[in-house]
Amino acid sequence: MRTLxxxxxxxxxxxxxxxxxxxKQFESTLCEFWxxxxxxxxxxxxxxxxxxxxAYKTEPSDNGAEKKIYHITEEGRRDFIDWLSSETxxxxxxxxxxxxxxxxCNCLPAEDRKFLLEDQLHKHSSRLKHLRNNQTKFTAVxxxxxxxFGDYLVLMGxxxxxxxxxxxxxxxxxxxx
Amino acid sequence: MRTLxxxxxxxxxxxxxxxxxxxKQFESTLCEFWxxxxxxxxxxxxxxxxxxxxAYKTEPSDNGAEKKIYHITEEGRRDFIDWLSSETxxxxxxxxxxxxxxxxCNCLPAEDRKFLLEDQLHKHSSRLKHLRNNQTKFTAVxxxxxxxFGDYLVLMGxxxxxxxxxxxxxxxxxxxx
DNA sequence: AAGTACATGTAAGTGGTTACATGATTCT
DNA sequence: AGAATCATGTAACCACTTACATGTACTT
Numbered sequence: 301m302r303t304l305x306x307x308x309x310x311x312x313x314x315x316x317x318x319x320x321x322x323x324k325q326f327e328s329t330l331c332e333f334w335x336x337x338x339x340x341x342x343x344x345x346x347x348x349x350x351x352x353x354x355a356y357k358t359e360p361s362d363n364g365a366e367k368k369i370y371h372i373t374e375e376g377r378r379d380f381i382d383w384l385s386s387e388t389x390x391x392x393x394x395x396x397x398x399x400x401x402x403x404x405c406n407c408l409p410a411e412d413r414k415f416l417l418e419d420q421l422h423k424h425s426s427r428l429k430h431l432r433n434n435q436t437k438f439t440a441v442x443x444x445x446x447x448x449f450g451d452y453l454v455l456m457g458x459x460x461x462x463x464x465x466x467x468x469x470x471x472x473x474x475x476x477x
Numbered sequence: 478m479r480t481l482x483x484x485x486x487x488x489x490x491x492x493x494x495x496x497x498x499x500x501k502q503f504e505s506t507l508c509e510f511w512x513x514x515x516x517x518x519x520x521x522x523x524x525x526x527x528x529x530x531x532a533y534k535t536e537p538s539d540n541g542a543e544k545k546i547y548h549i550t551e552e553g554r555r556d557f558i559d560w561l562s563s564e565t566x567x568x569x570x571x572x573x574x575x576x577x578x579x580x581x582c583n584c585l586p587a588e589d590r591k592f593l594l595e596d597q598l599h600k601h602s603s604r605l606k607h608l609r610n611n612q613t614k615f616t617a618v619x620x621x622x623x624x625x626f627g628d629y630l631v632l633m634g635x636x637x638x639x640x641x642x643x644x645x646x647x648x649x650x651x652x653x654x
Numbered sequence: 655a656a657g658t659a660c661a662t663g664t665a666a667g668t669g670g671t672t673a674c675a676t677g678a679t680t681c682t
Numbered sequence: 683a684g685a686a687t688c689a690t691g692t693a694a695c696c697a698c699t700t701a702c703a704t705g706t707a708c709t710t
Contacts, residue, residue, distance in 0.1 A: 303574055304697080310581040320661055333576035335569055340698060342663055363707045367661060384578055385589050390600055392512055392671095394571040397480055399510035399634060401561055403627035404487040412562050413621075423567055444590075444653055450580035453652070457576060457645045464641040468634045475630070476621055481669080497689055517670060519691055540679045544689060569699095 304344055305353070307334050309372055309380040312354060314447050316371035319345050329451060332458040345370060353379060402472065414476060421469045428462035435459065481521055482530070484511050486549055486557040489531060491624050493548040496522050506628060509635040522547060530556060579649065591653060598646045605639035612636065 311317070311325050319342050326336045336344075345368075348354045353376030361367040372380070398420055405413045435455055442448035488494070488502050496519050503513045513521075522545075525531045530553030538544040549557070575597055582590045612632055619625040 301574075301696095303572075303577070307577060310577075310584070313581075313584060318661075319663095320659095330577075330580070331570060333570065333573040333580065335572070335698095337699065338662075339664080339700080346663095361661065361706085363660070363705095365661060365706055381584065384581055384585055385593075388575050388578060388593075388596070390604075391574060393508060393510065394573065395480075395512070396510040396571065397478075397568060398565050399631055400480070400484060400487075400507075401565060402634075403507070403510065403631050404490075404561055405630070406622055406624060406626045407487070407490065407558065408561055410621075416562075416565075419565070427567075441652060444587075445583055447583060449583045453582070453649050454576055454580050456648065457579075457642075460641050460645050461638075464637050465634075468637050471633065472630050475618060478668090495689075496691095497687095512670095514671065515690080516672080516692080523691095538678090538689065540677095540688070542678055542689065 303334075304336055304340060305348060306380060306383045307336070308341070308344060308348065309353060309376050310384075312370055312372040313377060313380055316369050318367050318369055320367070322370075332454055348376070352376070410476070414473065417469050417473050417476070421466060421473070424462050424465045424469065428459065428466065431455065431459045431462060480511075481513055481517065482525060483557060483560045484513070485518070485521060485525065486530060486553050487561075489547055489549040490554060490557055493546050495544050495546055497544070499547075509631055525553070529553070587653065591650065594646055594650050594653070598643060598650070601639050601642045601646065605636065605643065608632065608636045608639060 307326075307330065308322060311322055311330075317325075319338065322341050322345075323336070323338045326334065326341075345354065345356075349356065349370075352373060354370050355373055356368040356370045358366050358368055401416060402420075405416060408416065438448075438452055438455075442452050484503075484507065485499060488499055488507075494502075496515065499518050499522075500513070500515045503511065503518075522531065522533075526533065526547075529550060531547050532550055533545040533547045535543050535545055578593060579597075582593060585593065615625075615629055615632075619629050
């Protein structure tokens with residue numbers, strides 16, 4: 301489905317950047333709903349260049365070495381907008397090892413079962429704390445035309461997701477008695 | 478990480494079944510947190526047989542042809558329980574195309590943006606309806622030692638997830654003005 | 655002298671999907 | 683006669699991860 305392609309095009313549509321910058325974006329902002337390692341990004345950029353969706357200029361980096369600054373082409377931008385407006389088919393399964401374990405939890409002795417759920421509870425609680433801290437960086441809801449608007453929406457979604465998971469785990473623990 | 482292996486072992490630990498039965502389990506009960514096609518299941522069963530985690534007996538099926546009924550071995554059961562009690566490392570990203578599109582939604586004209594969110598809202602609403610219908614099959618909370626206990630917990634989790642997504646999408650739509 | 659951040663790439667392997675392939679039985 | 687369900691498998695391909703590989707510059 302070439303989703304990585306569109307994630308990259310979307311970012312380059314916001315501003316020109318290097319493969320390294322893209323990697324940083326995936327690690328920070330997009331990490332709540334997409335990820336990509338540099339070993340996937342660089343080959344994809346090469347492919348996108350060949351296909352004419354992006355182009356780059358070579359510049360010396362802050363240190364001596366060369367770096368490639370990529371920007372989206374008109375063709376790439378059209379392709380990206382087409383994808384963005386196209387229908388999103390219902391996705392298969394967000395695979396979740398933790399839920400898989402909880403599904404099978406009746407096989408464990410009561411103590412281990414409790415530990416499994418409480419461990420998840422701790423992990424999601426600290427994750428939520430971290431996300432709420434990120435949210436303080438927004439002093440107001442960004443304008444709906446600004447690039448930060450999407451940031452704000454998905455951060456809100458991530459916070460709500462963590463709150464929901466925590467509530468679910470608490471209910472599960474309660475049912476164990 | 479061999480997660481499919483443990484999903485299969487967990488199911489065979491509940492009761493013996495064929496590859497086809499396993500496929501049906503993935504399609505129905507497990508679909509909220511794991512999935513696997515028959516093209517992945519059959520080779521995995523072959524591998525697990527070679528490794529000694531499972532074994533099978535051949536029986537004629539309801540029609541004439543032969544079928545393989547798999548069961549878990551003592552070795553497989555030990556391996557499964559070890560996995561179940563082992564620590565669950567925080568998972569990377571549940572990749573989500575829909576959130577990716579919402580992240581970039583400021584690139585779309587107001588009308589298309591609204592359509593994108595409302596389309597998701599419809600899909601998640603009908604999904605929630607379907608899940609709530611499934612829940613009516615439980616007349617009471619199953620005993621925490623029964624196989625259906627896990628079923629119940631993950632179904633509750635799936636319902637809460639859909640409710641959360643719907644609430645989030647509504648908030649997003651409200652922010653568009 | 656060692657570690658981190660910037661910067662870019664390739665190779666091998668895992669996990670998963672789609673398509674190919676076959677065959678019996680039951681239902682419409 | 684045609685479609686759906688049961689039943690099992692393989693092959694090609696795609697997406698992604700881990701490890702290999704290199705080099706600069708700045709910081710401790």
